[in-house]
Amino acid sequence: MTPPRPATDDRAVLVLGPNPTPNGGMHLGHIAGPYLAGDVYARYQRARGRDVVFSTGTDDSQTFVTTTARRRGIDPEELCRASTAEIQEALSAIGISVDGFGPFDETYQATVLDYFRRLHAAGTFRRKTVRLPYLERTGEFLVEGLVEGDCPVCLTVCRGGLCETCNHPNNFDQLIDPHYTLDPAQKPGYREANILVLPLEEHRDRLTAYHEAWMPYWRPHLAQMIREVLDRPLPDVPITYPLDWGMPAPFPETPGQVLNAWLELIPAGMYTTSYAAGQRTGPQLPPAALWRVEENRRMVHFLGFDNAFFFCFPHLAMLMAHGDGYIRPEWIINNEFYELESEKFSTSKGNVVTCQEILREVPRDVVRLYLALTAPEHQRTTFSRAGLSKVAQDRLVGPWNRLAGALGKAVANAASGAAAWLPVSTAARGRAATMLDRFGVFYEMPSYSLNRAADTILVHIDRLANRAAALDGLDIDVESEAFGDLFLEVKALLAGAAPILIDLTAAVAADPGSEFDGDLTAGAFDTPAVKPFTPPLLSTGVPATQPAAGTSGAAAAAGGAVAPGR
Numbered sequence: 001m002t003p004p005r006p007a008t009d010d011r012a013v014l015v016l017g018p019n020p021t022p023n024g025g026m027h028l029g030h031i032a033g034p035y036l037a038g039d040v041y042a043r044y045q046r047a048r049g050r051d052v053v054f055s056t057g058t059d060d061s062q063t064f065v066t067t068t069a070r071r072r073g074i075d076p077e078e079l080c081r082a083s084t085a086e087i088q089e090a091l092s093a094i095g096i097s098v099d100g101f102g103p104f105d106e107t108y109q110a111t112v113l114d115y116f117r118r119l120h121a122a123g124t125f126r127r128k129t130v131r132l133p134y135l136e137r138t139g140e141f142l143v144e145g146l147v148e149g150d151c152p153v154c155l156t157v158c159r160g161g162l163c164e165t166c167n168h169p170n171n172f173d174q175l176i177d178p179h180y181t182l183d184p185a186q187k188p189g190y191r192e193a194n195i196l197v198l199p200l201e202e203h204r205d206r207l208t209a210y211h212e213a214w215m216p217y218w219r220p221h222l223a224q225m226i227r228e229v230l231d232r233p234l235p236d237v238p239i240t241y242p243l244d245w246g247m248p249a250p251f252p253e254t255p256g257q258v259l260n261a262w263l264e265l266i267p268a269g270m271y272t273t274s275y276a277a278g279q280r281t282g283p284q285l286p287p288a289a290l291w292r293v294e295e296n297r298r299m300v301h302f303l304g305f306d307n308a309f310f311f312c313f314p315h316l317a318m319l320m321a322h323g324d325g326y327i328r329p330e331w332i333i334n335n336e337f338y339e340l341e342s343e344k345f346s347t348s349k350g351n352v353v354t355c356q357e358i359l360r361e362v363p364r365d366v367v368r369l370y371l372a373l374t375a376p377e378h379q380r381t382t383f384s385r386a387g388l389s390k391v392a393q394d395r396l397v398g399p400w401n402r403l404a405g406a407l408g409k410a411v412a413n414a415a416s417g418a419a420a421w422l423p424v425s426t427a428a429r430g431r432a433a434t435m436l437d438r439f440g441v442f443y444e445m446p447s448y449s450l451n452r453a454a455d456t457i458l459v460h461i462d463r464l465a466n467r468a469a470a471l472d473g474l475d476i477d478v479e480s481e482a483f484g485d486l487f488l489e490v491k492a493l494l495a496g497a498a499p500i501l502i503d504l505t506a507a508v509a510a511d512p513g514s515e516f517d518g519d520l521t522a523g524a525f526d527t528p529a530v531k532p533f534t535p536p537l538l539s540t541g542v543p544a545t546q547p548a549a550g551t552s553g554a555a556a557a558a559g560g561a562v563a564p565g566r
Contacts, residue, residue: 010050014290014299014327015042016269017056017098018307023068023079025086027352028383029345031094032371033335034302037450039096040372041300041333043499044443047520053290055276057102057268058084061246061261063145067181076245080104090355095364095502100276108271111287113250115267115318116239116259120251124321125196125239127253131173132242133160134191135180141242142180142188144261149175161238161262164306167225169235193242196254198263200234203317207234210316210328217446219378222308222334229313237314239263262307266315291326300331300445308334331445336376340383353383363539365501366392372454372500389540395458397538399465404535406468407490410476410483411532421529422476422484431485432492432525435460439496440520450500457497464490476532488530495520507536 017038020026026035035056042054060080069076088101102108119125133142140146144161151163152174159181162169173190180186200207208230215223238260240249246258270288278284290297303311311332319326337344340351358367370388374381442453467486476483491514498505498518508516514533 009298010048012051012295012297013042013045013053014273014297015045015052015054016273016299016301016329017054017096018303019057019059019265019268019272020087021062021064022058022060022081022083022087023062023064024083025354025356026090027340027345027354028358028371029338029340031090031096031355032338032375032381032383033304034333035091035096036094036368036371037333037335037375037448038300038302039098040450040453040499041302041443041448043097043502044520047495047498047518049519049521052099053273053277053280054098055100055102055269055272056098057108057272057275058087058104059261059265059268060104061259061264063143063243063245063261066245067145070182093359093364094355095368098276100272100279102268102272102275107275107287108268109247111271112247112259112264112267114287115270115322117250119318119321120196122321124198124318125251126199126236127194128197128236129192129194130171130197130238131190132193133173133175133178133188135186135188137186140244141191141193142178143238143241143243146181147175147178147188148181148184149178152176162307162309166228167305167307167309168229169237169309171235171238194254195241195257196239196249196251197236198239198314198317199236200313200317201236203320204230204234206320207313207316210320211312214330214332218332219334221305221336221378222312222332225305225308226312229309234313237263262310263314263318265310266319288326293325293327295327297327298331299327299329300333301329302333302335305334305336308332331448333448336378337380338374338376338383339380341385342382359542361542362388362392363503363542365503365538366396366540368500368502369396369454369457372450373458375450377449377451391458392540396461397540399458399461401537403461403465403468403490404537406465406472407487407532408534410471410474411534414476414532421531422487423481424484424488424528424530425481428485428488429526432488435489435492436496436520436525443499453496454500457493457500460489460493460496464493483532484530487532488525488527490535491516491530492525494518494535495524504536504538508533 015038018034038054042052045052065076065079069079133147135142145159147160148157151158151166152170153168154163154166156163156165158164160175178188180188211226215226240254240257241260243258246261249257249259270291273290274285274287277290301311316328319328340353343351345352370391373391438456439453441447442449442456471479471482494505494508494516495518505518508514509518511533515531
């Protein structure tokens with residue numbers, strides 16, 4: 001594995017979003033992290049002319065499905081069906097442009113089972129007798145989402161298997177003072193079980209070499225966790241569990257057991273990328289086809305810090321155990337928790353704002369911009385309705401409408417036909433190139449940042465609104481170059497903003513007079529003349545007559561969203 005390539009890397013890109021657990025819909029805390037980050041990255045790569053496959057799909061095998069189903073008194077299968085529809089609706093509403101949402105179907109399961117069978121045949125797993133929490137009353141082992149206790153590393157309350165705070169594993173009997181998740185009064189005992197494990201210590205050298213090459217380019221908290229884990233003996237990670245929910249493990253040593261749901265996610269990603277590519281171009285590709293080394297694709301994985309251990313250690317170890325046939329992530333971009341008014345999003349406590357709810361109140365572009373500006377890239381951040389309102393009015397809608405109004409006024413006052421094309425100075429072409437280079441810094445690796453990209457949009461809106469104010473009252477036919485320079489820079493701003501402000505830029509692109517297509521390939525703005533146009537205005541609120549979010553023509557023009565039913 002070599003260090004990162006520069007931003008001029010035009011290889012095809014696989015963008016992986018995390019597989020959401022179908023135990024409910026999606027709130028803004030989910031969207032503000034990996035889903036919006038993956039969407040913006042994929043849109044920018046497409047605008048650069050690169051082949052992109054952006055995919056995700058639900059993680060139905062999780063024990064969190066069973067705990068939620070028990071809490072609601074419904075069947076897990078019913079919960080998965082209803083939640084999957086809610087998840088797809090939320091992704092579509094906010095404009096997450098996945099090329100396909102892989103279904104949890106027979107092909108998915110066959111892909112996962114084949115992946116594990118090959119590892120088993122290669123002798124990658126070991127049989128081990130372990131002590132697991134066991135609830136005598138129900139006669140079941142308590143693992144993952146079924147058990148809760150104190151983390152043995154940071155002492156924070158966490159679920160079984162992994163601490164979402166420090167991201168260290170807590171396998172088998174390592175949780176301190178465990179209890180049944182659905183009833184803290186029920187304290188389990190322990191019972192031995194024979195399971196299969198992945199002994200990570202056997203893969204230490206390759207894991208260390210990989211992380212030493214890539215870790216310097218990743219976010220600090222992720223790098224810290226990796227160093228801490230490597231400084232300890234690497235754990236044995238469960239491959240199977242004696243549970244009654246999950247994908248049946250196809251191994252003779254563990255009859256009646258299921259696969260560890262967390263470890264399905266790499267073969268799941270292989271399947272969803274092939275599914276998504278087939279949805280986009282057809283026909284359906286063989287599972288894992290796009291992950292073959294000979295395809296020469298780069299992989300970018302967006303995920304929450306709370307499950308980064310699995311992707312940085314057991315998933316990588318299993319990929320490596322398959323030999324050199326598969327590509328590995330070149331970028332693992334993590335995010336922290338996004339809170340609601342400085343409190344953790346909590347469905348059970350009613351402390352939630354869903355995508356559908358906020359989009360009934362605020363236009364989608366305003367929401368996307370605010371989420372990007374406040375995304376929890378390096379530390380916990382918070383969603384605030386007051387903050388959203390202030391940013392929308394003072395930094396986005398107000399300045400943009402002043403800019404758009406001034407341009408529209410100049411076009412309206414131009415002599416008939418005199419302003420069909422406006423000359424552009426060499427200096428303005430240089431400024432446009434500088435703007436797009438700066439956007440590229442924040443949209444490309446290793447400095448990818450939703451926060452800085454969103455702030456750059458707002459800075460340039462304010463700068464160009466002031467430029468427009470200085471030209472107010474001047475004749476566009478007389479000051480043609482000054483207006484031409486302004487229009488070119490506005491178009492460069494729109495191109496840089498297009499991955500975030502998807503509806504505004506789609507509306508501009510739909511106006512044939514704008515000659516705007518969001519192209520970000522080399523030389524797109526190196527032109528001696530520009531055609532003026534009247535930009536649309538923005539609003540801070542959703543009109544009562546506006547169609548439901550995600551159903552407008554502008555949404556389709558903006559790069560596509562999740563198609564319900566995939």
